Amino acid sequence: MAGSGNVKVGQVFVAGGLPTLTYISREEYRLEQKIQDYLDERHRILSISGPTKTGKTVLVKSVLAREDAIWLSGGTISSLDELWSLIADYLGLITQVETTQTSSETDSRTTKGELGVGVLKGAKEGQSATSYTTSDRTARSRSISSVARDALRSGLHSLVIDDFHYIEPDVQLQIVRGLKDLVFDGLPVIVIAVPHRAYDVVRVEKEMTGRVEQLEVGFWSKNELLAIAHKGFEALNVQDPNGEVAERLAGESFSSPHLMQTFCLHVCKENGVRERSQEGAIITAPIWDDFFAARASNTSRTAFDMLVQGPRQRTDRKVRTLKSGTATDIYGVVLAGIAHTGPLTSVTYEALRASLREILSSEVPQRQEITRVLEEMSKIARVHIEGEPVVDYDESLSRLYISDPFFAFFLRWRVDADVDPKSEEVKAIIAGQANNSAVGQRVLYWRTHGMN
Secondary structure, eight states: OGGGOSOBHHHHSOSSSOOSTTOOOOGGGTHHHHHHHHHHHOSSEEEEEOOTTSSHHHHHHHHTTTSOEEEEEGGGOOSHHHHHHHHHHHHTOOOEEEEEEEEEEEEEEEOOGGGOOSOOTTSOTTEEEEEEEEEEEEEEEOOHHHHHHHHHHTTSOEEEEETGGGSOHHHHHHHHHHHHHHHHTTOOEEEEEOGGGTTHHHHHOGGGTTSEEEEEOOOOOHHHHHHHHHHHHHHTTEEOGGGHHHHHHHHTSTTOHHHHHHHHHHHHHHTTOOBOOSSOEEOOOOOHHHHHHHHHTTSSHHHHHHHHHOOTTOOOOOOEEBTTSOEEOHHHHHHHHHHHTOOOSEEEHHHHHHHHHHHBSSOOOOHHHHHHHHHHHHHHHHHTSSSSOSEEEETTTTEEEEOOHHHHHHHHHSOOTTOOTTSHHHHHHHTTOOOSOHHHHHHHHHHHTTOO
């Protein structure tokens, strides 16, 4: 890409934004074409769903780049009135109209000059003229909903509601009913949600059955993630000998383009690459444990804290010991067991039990204890953690799902369960004398939470 000029690394690898140089179209699934077909056909709502951090918003923004689209976030909409208000603000609509009417009248009559009565300056002697002007001003207010609906009906805009699942169900119902006639008239409406909330539009309003089109955006393949690195390294004029760095980054990304963009950005910075290299440069592998541990410190810590704490009403839990010597309760044990699987993003009960057997120095808890913890964690994830639940236990299938790649990554790198708390390194960490190593960061995190 000789024409890339003095491009900055942050313009190449865009984590959490809309990439241009490293945008991957995923042509196999024809996602862009399906969205464009919808925009051409209209008269229904398009519901786009997929796991968090898999590029749903980036996909829609790339297709609507030339469209005059109204973008709203579900997290900011608490009522139907607020929806209309946000649309009006977005478009700068005016809700009050003033009308001014002006009229003038001239009265002329003949007089005798010698009387000197009513002679206007500029009038001939013997004539008088009087001018009258009246002005009426009226003001009329229109409701925000009327103004916003008229603007949407004009056909000049598309409406996108991102994170539709953040909106309360009763408000979703009001919104769908409020937009239904506009959709019928041809307004393109796109809602973006997580998989288990993909059918919210139909669920809240049965009359929308048959008027909602579903488009699923799945996890990314390894080759798709590698394409991000290859296009980005080319744009920066750097080489990855044998592709080993890109392979490792893709392998740790848990099928998420967001994580892959983040890793590529920071591996370039660690190699001193902050803009396109004029002479060319070589990307070398960092110390991987330190590299990934540093990235993990910024991801999903709040969710982990809430899950490892468990239900707040329980404070008398039995202390259990891992083979590493770490002491924790049943919630810490289960999370350590999940992490020990890889973690896998889909874990059967049998696989989790086998993992617990490998990390515990004592007997594995009974089945009902483990499943109770999994159910409680799922409840905490649904009720107390925003967005898609980071974990979800399906009792009928006896399977745990990790739906957030950032949480899976955090579990993988937050703590090494094999760290020996009696080692000289850990003793130095406890004494506050350790360097900022990966092990040091992880052990300090556990100590902060009173778990070793």
